[in-house]
Amino acid sequence: MEPQEETLRRLRSSFLAGRTRGAKFRFAQLEALARFLEENKKEISQSLKMDLSKPQFETELSELSLVRSEINLALSSLGAWMKDEFVAKNLATTFDTAFIRKDPFGVVLIIGPWNYPVHLTLLPLVGAIAAGNCVIIKPSEISQNTERLLAEHLPRYLDKDCFAVLCAGAEDTSRLLENKFDYIFFTGNAHVGKIVMAAAAKHLTPVTLELGGKNPCYVDEECDISNAARRISWSRYFNAGQTCLAPDYVLCTERTRDRLVKALKATVREFYGQDPKQSPDLGRIINDRHFRRVSALLSSGTIVTGGQTDEAEKYIAPTILIDVKESDPVMQEEIFGPVLPVMTIGGLDAALEFINKRERPLAAYVYSSKSQVVDRFLEGTSSGGFCANDGLLHSTLISLPFGGIGHSGMGKYHGKFSFDTFSHHRACLLRSDGREKLNEIRYPPYTEQHLGMAVYAMEVKKGWSCSLQ
The missing domain is CATH 3.40.605.10 (Aldehyde Dehydrogenase; Chain A, domain 1)
Structure with missing residues (x-):
């Protein structure tokens, strides 16, 4: 070599x-x-x-x-x-x-x-x-x-x-x-x-x-829960959860949680069958080290579906966790696996406060049928990218920039x-070697009159858009 x-x-x-x-x-x-x-x-x-x-x-x-x-x-x-x-x-x-x-x-x-x-x-x-x-x-x-x-x-x-x-x-x-x-x-x-x-x-x-980072996903009380569950599940479990843009945790009210978890469990069965291990549509964890790391996160909260593992196959079932605390290991690092914690909060204001206490993520997601909620979430958060009522899809648009901010990256x-x-991007100016008379206002010996003329020729005035090309 x-x-x-x-x-x-x-x-x-x-x-x-x-x-x-x-x-x-x-x-x-x-x-x-x-x-x-x-x-x-x-x-x-x-x-x-x-x-x-x-x-x-x-x-x-x-x-x-x-x-x-x-x-x-x-x-x-x-x-x-x-x-x-x-x-x-x-x-x-x-x-x-x-x-x-x-x-x-x-x-x-x-x-x-x-x-x-x-x-x-x-x-x-x-x-x-x-x-x-x-x-x-x-x-x-x-x-x-x-x-x-x-x-x-x-x-x-x-x-x-x-x-x-x-x-x-x-x-x-x-x-x-x-x-x-x-x-x-x-x-x-x-x-x-x-x-x-x-x-x-x-x-x-x-x-x-x-x-990367821990990408938040807020599910509003007023949204199509079934559609939200399908889109969240797809974006979370795609590539066995090993996606930097995947929603890393869900925030919702307690009333929304019960409906959402029920829909998420039904969606996992719909997508991957009664035994997801046999599904040809679910990938595996990349190696033993990452398998052990992600498996250890299953001790956080309460498992309501999934949780099964097979180290020989590096298989982790699509898992949903509830009763997760802010201090739990699953909330301390990017999961990068098929595990979805669902945390309850008081509402949109509490969700924004929770998100903004943390490092700025690569993506932020909100599910709501109310444009006011979507707008408030967009205005009240900072992230590399943003998507309302879906996950991952904004990254498929090559007309949009892809990148992080702060802890989730730069550029x-x-x-x-x-x-x-x-x-x-190289700044270039091509000038003639003649017309020297026009340049004399900027050469010494300096005068007040020449200063005024030079400033007038170079300074952009408020409310004036220069369009000479």
């Missing part, structure tokens, strides 16, 4: 030579990435089945389709995205040209997670390619079968002098982070995110951190936001 440093030097040499800058090259690499997905669809599905027992439906919907959408949008829009963006000018620059040039950063490091090891590794790669960067891709070693597939197959499609896949555990990744990159994009937990950010800070390298991507994330 080529040493990390040598791989980095090879990619940097290619970037400095301008290999990735042209639109033709970017189009070709995006099309190659699309071919990788299409020609290795069976192998991708098999690797995800081995790593996570991921159902084919979930693989197609959450791993393949979303990446195809990003590639298709980039191929359709890249010409427009790459164009210089001309901007308004002031009086002093009337005869000049002002624009924003979208420059690639250079050599980018993308560190992918294990829970959606294709989607969350390749989605940022689409943006990095579209923006004209060279990229080192570091898949998660925890989803080892998918890591192996990406390492063996992806380099056959992409330019080897501009893109590389590196397999690395924690120790080798720490060593990799000692190198200088021009941008780092990390998806994972907050603990590792802090390590990545600290390593990047040594080189003043900009970062995007896609993290955003998806669609054009990905292109912008991996582009340096």
